[in-house]
Amino acid sequence: MNKLLFLPLLLIIIGISKHTNASTFSVKTATDTVRKKLVHPKEAMAxxxxxxxxxxxxxxxxxxxxxxxxxxxxxxxxxxxxxxxxxxxxxxxxxxxxxxxxxxxxxxxxxxxxxxxxxxxxxxxxxxxxxxxxxxxxxx
CATH class of the missing domain: 1.25.40 (Serine Threonine Protein Phosphatase 5, Tetratricopeptide repeat)
Incomplete structure (x- = not known):
């Protein structure tokens, strides 16, 4: 009986962890695309x-x-x-x-x-x- 309860619980945990990883990835991707302020060089090449x-x-x-x-x-x-x-x-x-x-x-x-x-x-x-x-x- 415990084995029968364990399998659905395991599938739920795996599903949650996949969902969490996907949402974490989306947040990371969104923050990676934010541009930093461009700083131009002060001196030109010779x-x-x-x-x-x-x-x-x-x-x-x-x-x-x-x-x-x-x-x-x-x-x-x-x-x-x-x-x-x-x-x-x-x-x-x-x-x-x-x-x-x-x-x-x-x-x-x-x-x-x-x-x-x-x-x-x-x-x-x-x-x-x-x-x-x-x-x-x-x-x-």
Whole structure:
């Protein structure tokens, strides 16, 4: 008789523990997606660093390889908007330019001038995308 009561009780406990784990996971996931305030670097990389990145990018065969090179080079370094514009001008397509501009935003030292980048885009859609990105990013 005790065995018959034990099985339903065990199933109830397992069901509760699964439910508890699921709700705990949902709360954890929700808190993980909350963004921390973005802190831009104070100092930009030296001109020699930008020249080295340019050389690396020019050695690449296509925009996708250049995107990877730029992202790797800028990661964890400060960059001015003018330096970024110089690097973005190495791309042939606006798609690559906007991808890297949005990525590099977090590393810009003078981010308030970010919309200067709009001048390098040939299509108005990309200018609007950049402006929308900037307006959202300022709120982080």
């Amino acid at each position: 001109g020699a660093d930008v020249t080295a990145i340019l050389t690396t990018m020019r050695d690449k065969r296509n925009d996708q390889e250049k995107v990877v090179a730029l992202k790797e080079a800028v990661k964890d370094k400060g960059i001015t908007i003018d330096q970024l514009i110089t690097l973005l001008n190495q791309f042939l397509t606006d798609d690559s330019k906007i991808e890297c501009a949005e990525y590099a935003f977090a590393y810009t030292t003078n981010y308030k001038d970010f919309l200067k980048i709009m001048d390098i885009f040939s299509q108005e859609d990309y200018k609007h995308k950049l402006e929308d990105f900037y307006n959202k990013a300022r709120k982080w």
